[in-house]
Amino acid sequence: xxxxxxxxxxxxxxxxxxxxxxxxxxxxxxxxxxxxxxxxxxxxxxxxxxxxxxxxxxxxxxxxxxxxxxxxxxxxxxxxxxxxxxxxxxxxxxxxxxxxxxxxxxxxxxxxxxxxxxxxxxxxxxxxxxxxxxxxxxxxxxxxxxxxxxxxxxxxxxxxxxxxxxxxxxxxxxxxxxxxxxxxxxxxxxxxxxxxxxxxxxxxxxxxxxxxxxxxxxxxxxxxxxxxxxxxxxxxxxxxxxxxxxxxxxxxxxxxxxxxxxxxxxxxxxxxxxxxxxxxxxxxxxxxxxxxxxxxxxxxxxxxxxxxxxxxxxxxxxxxxxxxxxxxxxxxxxxxxxxxxxxxxxxxxxxxxxxxxxxxxxxxxxxxxxxxxxxxxxxxxxxxxxxxxxxxxxxxxxxxxxxxxxxxxxxxxxxxxxxxxxxxxxxxxxxxxxxxxxxxxxxxxxxxxxxxxxxxxxxxxxxxxxxxxxxxxxxxxxxxxxxxxxxxxxxxxxxxxxxxxxxxxxxxxxxxxxxxxxxxxxxxxxxxxxxxxxxxxxxxxxxxxxxxxxxxxxxxxxxxxxxxxxxxxxxxxxxxxxxxxxxxxxxxxxxxxxxxxxxxxxxxxxx
Amino acid sequence: xxxxxxxxxxxxxxxxxxxxxxxxxxxxxxxxxxxxxxxxxxxxxxxxxxxxxxxxxxxxxxxxxxxxxxxxxxxxxxxxxxxxxxxxxxxxxxxxxxxxxx
Numbered sequence: 001x002x003x004x005x006x007x008x009x010x011x012x013x014x015x016x017x018x019x020x021x022x023x024x025x026x027x028x029x030x031x032x033x034x035x036x037x038x039x040x041x042x043x044x045x046x047x048x049x050x051x052x053x054x055x056x057x058x059x060x061x062x063x064x065x066x067x068x069x070x071x072x073x074x075x076x077x078x079x080x081x082x083x084x085x086x087x088x089x090x091x092x093x094x095x096x097x098x099x100x101x102x103x104x105x106x107x108x109x110x111x112x113x114x115x116x117x118x119x120x121x122x123x124x125x126x127x128x129x130x131x132x133x134x135x136x137x138x139x140x141x142x143x144x145x146x147x148x149x150x151x152x153x154x155x156x157x158x159x160x161x162x163x164x165x166x167x168x169x170x171x172x173x174x175x176x177x178x179x180x181x182x183x184x185x186x187x188x189x190x191x192x193x194x195x196x197x198x199x200x201x202x203x204x205x206x207x208x209x210x211x212x213x214x215x216x217x218x219x220x221x222x223x224x225x226x227x228x229x230x231x232x233x234x235x236x237x238x239x240x241x242x243x244x245x246x247x248x249x250x251x252x253x254x255x256x257x258x259x260x261x262x263x264x265x266x267x268x269x270x271x272x273x274x275x276x277x278x279x280x281x282x283x284x285x286x287x288x289x290x291x292x293x294x295x296x297x298x299x300x301x302x303x304x305x306x307x308x309x310x311x312x313x314x315x316x317x318x319x320x321x322x323x324x325x326x327x328x329x330x331x332x333x334x335x336x337x338x339x340x341x342x343x344x345x346x347x348x349x350x351x352x353x354x355x356x357x358x359x360x361x362x363x364x365x366x367x368x369x370x371x372x373x374x375x376x377x378x379x380x381x382x383x384x385x386x387x388x389x390x391x392x393x394x395x396x397x398x399x400x401x402x403x404x405x406x407x408x409x410x411x412x413x414x415x416x417x418x419x420x421x422x423x424x425x426x427x428x429x430x431x432x433x434x435x436x437x438x439x440x441x442x443x444x445x446x447x448x449x450x451x452x453x454x455x456x457x458x459x460x461x462x463x464x465x466x467x468x469x470x471x472x473x474x475x476x477x478x479x480x481x482x483x484x485x486x487x488x489x490x491x492x493x494x495x496x497x498x499x500x501x502x503x504x505x506x507x508x509x510x511x512x513x514x515x516x517x518x519x520x521x522x523x524x525x526x527x528x529x530x531x532x533x534x535x536x537x538x539x540x541x542x543x544x545x546x547x548x549x550x551x552x553x554x555x556x557x558x559x560x561x562x563x564x565x566x567x568x569x570x571x572x573x574x575x576x577x578x579x580x581x582x583x584x585x586x587x588x589x590x591x592x593x594x595x596x597x598x599x600x601x602x603x604x605x606x607x
Numbered sequence: 608x609x610x611x612x613x614x615x616x617x618x619x620x621x622x623x624x625x626x627x628x629x630x631x632x633x634x635x636x637x638x639x640x641x642x643x644x645x646x647x648x649x650x651x652x653x654x655x656x657x658x659x660x661x662x663x664x665x666x667x668x669x670x671x672x673x674x675x676x677x678x679x680x681x682x683x684x685x686x687x688x689x690x691x692x693x694x695x696x697x698x699x700x701x702x703x704x705x706x707x708x709x
Contacts, residue, residue: 066671071650074670078642081675085638088682089631093689207672211661221662239667241650248647256642279689283682290679297671590624592698595616 006414007146014184014418015161018177018425022165025173030458033170034101034437040175040271046284048178049268051185051426053080053259053285054292055131056138059185059423064398066300067307070230070238073300075248079255079491081286081293086260086499088282092269094506096278097589101270102434103263103498104442110505111513112582114447119520121442123497124263127490128431128438129471131264135428136476139421145329145400146417152477158425159473166429166436167465171271174429181422186291188419192403192412193295196302199406206298226305233312234347234388238304244544250555257561258491261499264430267437275592303398306405311391312345316375319343322404327378328370330362331394334377335384341375348387357381360392428472436465489531492557496523500564509586511568514575519568527560612695623696630688634681641677646670 001009027033040048058080066073098106103124108117136155143154165173190206197209201222213221227237236242259265268285269278310320316334326332334343335350351360363371363379371379380392400420403412440461445452452460497520504511504519531553534546544550551559577583588594613619645653650666657664663672 071667071670074646074667074674077671078646078674081678082638082642085635085678085681089634089685208661210672211658211663211668213662223662223664223667239654239664245647249643252642252647276690276693279682279686283679283686286679286682290675294672294675587620590627591620592693592696595619595623595696 001410003410003413004147006411007417008414010411010414010418011147011421014180014422017180018161019164021177021180022169022173025165025169025176027168027170027172030441030454030461032172033458033461034433034441035267035270036170036172036175038271039273042272042277042281043284044175044179045268045272045277045281046288047182048175048271048426049265049281049285050288050292051178051182051422052268052430053265053289053427054185054423055427056135056420056424058292058296059189059420060138060399061396063296063299063303063402064395066297067304067398068395070236071241072243072248073297075252075255077293077297079252080259081289082252083256083259084282084286084289086256087265088279088286091260091266091502091506092278092282093275094589095266095502096269096272097275097592098585099270101267102437102442103266103502104438105446106505107498107501107516108442108446110582110585111501111516112579113513113517116513116517116520117442117447119517120498121438121447123493123524124438124442125435127262127494128264128434129468129475130490132428132431132435132468132472133475135424135431136472138424139428140476142400142417142420142424146414155473155476158421158428159469159476162425162429162432162472163466163469166432166469167462170436170461170465171433174433175271177429178426181426182288184422185419185426186288188415188422189292189295189299191415192406192408193299193302195408195412196306196402196406197298200302200305206295206302210298210301222301222305226301226308229305229308233308233345238301244550246550247544247552247555250551250558254492254495254555254557254561257495257499258493258557261494261497261502262491263438263498264427264434266502267434268430299399299402303402303405306402307393307398308345310405311343313342315342316377317341320405320407322401325404326394326397326401329397330360330378331397333360333362333380333392335380335390336373336375336377337384337388337390344388344390346387346389348389349385350387350389350392351380351382352385354382432465432468432472435468436461439464439468489535489553489557492527492531492554492560493524495557496527496560496564500561500568504565504568506586506589508569508572509583510577511572512575512578515568515570515572518571519564519566522567523560523564526563527557530556530560619696623692626692627689630685630692634685637677638681641669642674646674 031038062076065076095106100106100109104117104120107120108114136158139158140151140155143149143157144151147154165177193206194204197206198204200214201209201212202215203209203212210222213219214225217225223239227239230236230238241248269281272278272281311323316336323332327334333351338344353359361381363381365371373379400416403416440457444460445457500523501516501520505516530548534553613622646666646669650670653666653669654664658668
């Protein structure tokens with residue numbers, strides 16, 4: 001069977017499953033809609049959290065980024081997993097004990113301020129929309145590449161599926177679809193990794209294969225081989241770091257604190273029965289996430305090794321067919337600088353970026369057909385750059401192309417497409433629910449119309465979810481150019497705003513409204529200003545020598561976070577303490593039960 | 608932890624919270640040393656060593672594999688310690704619904 005037929009089959013079966021869950025999990029109350037009645041089992045919630053968290057970027061993008069960044073790529077691996085330690089130890093159990101449905105609920109009640117609540121609502125909506133646009137785009141790209149349907153149609157199909165289970169089933173529908181989606185995506189990620197690990201190293205466990213010796217050269221380890229090939233071509237060794245220590249440190253910290261502060265992840269911990277279940281659930285979530293995150297660096301090394309060996313120094317006419325498929329998708333480009341008809345892969349860009357063509361842009365004739373050069377390669381508008389490198393390759397294709405590069409069976413390729421869709425749809429649904437709760441619950445019910453009836457609120461939540469799905473679909477079809485950048489910065493913004501406010505709200509009883517609001521404003525203004533200046537106002541100045549203490553806009557959230565902590569504490573101690581009932585609230589969320597109502601445990605229970 | 612559990616509710620609450628903070632401090636110190644220490648600050652120094660029998664340089668392995676395993680372990684150790692603490696304070700068997708209805 002062809003790749004396309006397999007893909008239709010596997011995607012079709014998985015989508016039918018999601019639709020079935022949607023019908024089964026219809027809800028009738030706001031409590032079901034927002035937090036699935038708060039009775040999700042910790043293991044199920046762990047899987048749902050893992051699927052919620054692992055987006056199209058984790059599934060498709062991360063291994064590719066690591067393949068081209070080498071040891072420095074560890075910032076993403078550590079940043080996006082280490083954040084769960086902060087979440088599990090410092091936030092999740094206490095927020096669960098607090099028991100309301102959303103992050104703005106906590107900020108609003110803890111800092112006894114509607115202003116703080118509204119600011120939190122706006123931040124949550126902004127972060128979620130920038131994030132969700134990337135997911136819907138990912139859905140469209142997978143559809144267009146593997147099923148050869150238009151990106152727009154692909155986005156619409158994805159939208160329809162999300163619409164079904166998010167609007168009908170709310171958090172309950174989303175939770176159980178995410179459990180199914182986790183199973184699909186992790187299976188789809190592991191199967192090709194295991195296949196390739198066996199082919200390259202003979203070890204079926206990719207995490208061990210990464211450190212193993214080659215089947216072809218039993219005395220050489222895979223990593224040494226890749227280091228050697230990279231050095232020979234003029235790159236840094238794969239296992240050597242090249243970014244500055246302070247930059248690596250700050251980006252990792254910003255990603256960790258940002259992960260812990262992202263509203264769509266936190267909201268998942270309100271769906272379990274109690275504090276103890278929130279802790280256990282975080283343990284399961286990180287375990288399920290770690291399965292993919294420890295496989296990703298292995299996939300990166302396998303893909304990079306296979307890419308170099310199959311592409312470098314090959315005559316273009318004999319290049320494997322995947323190369324040409326991705327060339328047609330305009331994600332790979334080749335220019336024959338030395339006119340030998342062979343592909344040279346070396347450091348540096350292959351094409352120069354000009355004012356007219358800031359990105360690699362392919363030529364088309366008047367009818368929109370591709371224009372080919374003498375070897376049959378597609379031509380670009382961009383002139384060749386001065387260096388020796390002849391290959392432009394988009395990092396995002398590594399995971400999707402990996403099974404083809406390794407010549408795996410067609411069904412594996414179809415499976416990877418279904419896994420990518422599962423990753424994108426599960427994250428999109430979680431984000432859409434945050435938007436819907438933020439509008440219906442935090443804004444309408446808690447701020448504007450406190451007398452809204454249960455039925456009215458549920459209807460409003462469904463309408464908000466439906467509207468958010470439409471906006472997300474629109475953003476997926478017409479992505480604003482800045483989405484990719486903004487998603488990377490969303491972590492810094494979350495680290496500089498939500499994370500310190502929630503953390504101090506739990507751990508420092510004395511922190512008051514004035515301190516928290518001033519701290520959040522200081523943190524987010526500083527971080528956003530730095531990012532906007534370097535990313536949008538003056539992008540040419542975005543060079544290490546112009547950065548504050550050598551910290552890039554991606555890592556600046558760490559400084560923003562420290563600033564937030566400092567401002568919050570200084571302002572807090574200059575202004576009156578919070579009211580008694582707020583201090584009581586803080587005391588309550590710190591302990592699992594009210595000890596005053598409870599007799600001392602019997603002697604035998606101790607220990 | 609052999610400390611006596613105080614009798615009054617207020618003192619109990621304080622003692623519970625103090626123990627919780629101690630657990631957090633120890634676990635977060637390990638979290639910091641594993642990731643920011645071994646995989647970032649001392650990565651170059653650790654790269655001089657290899658994990659015997661594999662192609663892994665130690666600093667590289669900590670950044671791409673080891674720190675993640677340690678994170679998972681840390682959360683499960685935390686779960687175990689906190690469940691034990693809850694049991695000692697007579698709050699162990701809870702699986703009831705918390706939080707208010709709106």
